[in-house]
Amino acid sequence: MAADKEKLDFDVIIVGAGISGINFAYRLQERNPELKYCILEGRHEIGGTWSLFQYPGIRSDSDLFTFGFAWRPWVGNMSIVHGSIIRQYVEDSATQEGIDKKIRFLHQVSSMSWSSLSNTWTLSITSNTTTNIFLRSRFVFLGTGYYDYQKPLQASIPGIDSFKGKVIHPQFWPSDLDYANKRIVIIGSGATAITLLPSLATNSAHVTMLQRSPTYIASLPREGKFEAIISRALPMFASSRIIRLKWILFSLFMVSICRHFPRTAKRLLLQRTAKLLPPGTNLEPDFVPSYNPWEQRLCLCPDGDFYSSIRSGKASVKTSKIEAITPHSIKLTSGEELNPDIIVTATGLKLCTAGNIAISVDGEEYDISHHFAWRAAMVEGLPNVVLSWGYSNASWTLGADSTAQLACRLLTRMKKEGFLVIVPRMTPEDRETLKERPFLALSATYVKIGGDAFPKTASTDPWRPRSYFWKDLAVARWGDIETGMEWLR
Missing domain, CATH: 3.50.50.60 (FAD/NAD(P)-binding domain)
Known part of the structure; x- marks a missing residue:
């Protein structure tokens, strides 16, 4: 990842300073400390969901012992706490590791475009002071969650x-x-x-x-x-x-x-x-x-x-x-x-992927929902981008951490062997034989309404949806990262 470094603003850009973004930043500092990174956050503070939602009684719907970070375990006595306490915990965790110094607040990413000529992503950003900021990076980590921050789900309620x-x-x-x-x-x-x-x-x-x-x-x-x-x-x-x-x-x-x-x-x-x-x-x-x-x-x-x-x-x-x-x-x-x-x-969330960022690859519009997810972390045809998703049947953080560890493993190999680009690719045989599965195996109404915003998943590796934490973590650390992945120098 060293080539053309003088042309890059960062080796890695992280979008989102919530649970996923802060956790990935820690893993990046821990395992790839040589890489220069920043976090772009559209809001005024750390916290993501726990900064946005302010309704009475807002709290976690998972226990804090698994919702907390593995590298800074939750040590409170209560398993479920108010959202303000969670937000403060995330902020304190970022401050402890110096991650807060890497965050650019009120930086909303509107679009990102990939160029195969330079093997870089260019992110277009709107801030509170400047409408057009452009940053270039080799690798992008999207910790943008799974729902629309600007628009709630509008249920059809007569009258x-x-x-x-x-x-x-x-x-x-x-x-x-x-x-x-x-x-x-x-x-x-x-x-x-x-x-x-x-x-x-x-x-x-x-x-x-x-x-x-x-x-x-x-x-x-x-x-x-x-x-x-x-x-x-x-x-x-x-x-x-x-x-x-x-x-x-x-x-x-x-x-x-x-x-x-x-x-x-x-x-x-x-x-x-x-x-x-x-x-x-x-x-x-x-x-x-x-x-x-x-x-x-x-x-x-x-x-x-x-x-x-x-x-x-x-x-x-x-x-x-x-x-x-x-x-x-x-x-x-x-x-x-x-x-x-x-x-x-309280009729649910409007689901979306990648924070509604407009994505293009070599000038062509790219729609994540039309493509298959590789290891529930990358998407076919989308170079050097990892998206963080948690679990629907366990704490979000567990899934985010297995994704972060997989991303760091990919980055380590890229640096060690001189690869500039990794991009998932599906063979024609895969397309003919696979059976599609829902990305989220839930029957909730808001998932039925908005589930097509997510990438596709299938019945065979490496295109399967998430499984469970121990298996996903084992795959992230030691599993096959060759099948379905194209490695380019």
Whole structure:
């Protein structure tokens, strides 16, 4: 990667200063310290999702022991914490490693173009002071997440524009919203709705979660006994790693049970739900999902706060489709009518890849969604670009780290053997024989709506979707990086 170095601004440009970008920067400093890099961040601070989302109660939907970085394990007592604490943790981690000095804030990448003549990427950037900044790099790492930061998912809700009260989308929660003693209806049943309900119920008159179909909601202790014992018995260095290992194994075990024994998993989850609801509550129709556990992401509520709000009478769940929204009510197909002061549309995220950056290769527009993903990290026909994706059934950070370690391994070989370009290529035989698979194996509505924004995956290596952490990490460190990859000097 040394050739034409005088013409480059950086060896590697990282886009995004969230979990993925900060983690990759650490791995790059650890394993490829000779490479010059910078991070371009469109926002004013470190944090990504945890900087953008500011709705009441915003928190992780994965345990912090696996959501935290492997190189700076989470040492707090609580497994699920408020988003502001996560953002501060990411910032402190970056500061500890000097990564914060490499970040250029308020630098939004609008486009990136590859030239095979110079074997470089040119990124076009808009900043707060200059509209046209151009930076050149040999390699690009996209830690841009999986959803659109500028535009939320606009669900089709009949009559929503006629409502005279406030309509709020959680992605852009107004800081001055006064919901004290107001009647609130949250439309949706995913992690955001389940987080919002107990938070809003504290000060509002009443909160109703209006859903088309139920979701599995598991209660998780904020502070576990195992973690408390290990933390007291062992030094922090050892205890934090043992606790993290426990949670990685626990997550793998739970997903495996749900996938292989769905009836048993469903029965156990519903038995637990029944115990947390007010006595005598019928699970049908509000708490029995129509799908098996982990066909959609399992939602968590710390210390059962979601169910506590229902038991208190401050919150309720209603399962029905919306017939129409009038200026002052929500009419349901069941014949019932709700009269909220505020409607919150927690209907999911608008999915996108590469942060909506316009990409071109040798002057030709390049659409990631039309191509197959190599090792769930690169995309066929896209030179010297790694995209970071996490897991849908485990912590995002685990997937981001296996991708980062794979990227560093690729960079190490490029430098060692004098390669300037790596680009995944699919053979004609591959195209004829492979069977396409969804990039995300989830049946959630927002995934069905926007899933075609992701690259394609297939049934055979190296075009398979993500598997599970241990396997993906083994592939990243020692797996085949020749098949499906073209190495060019």
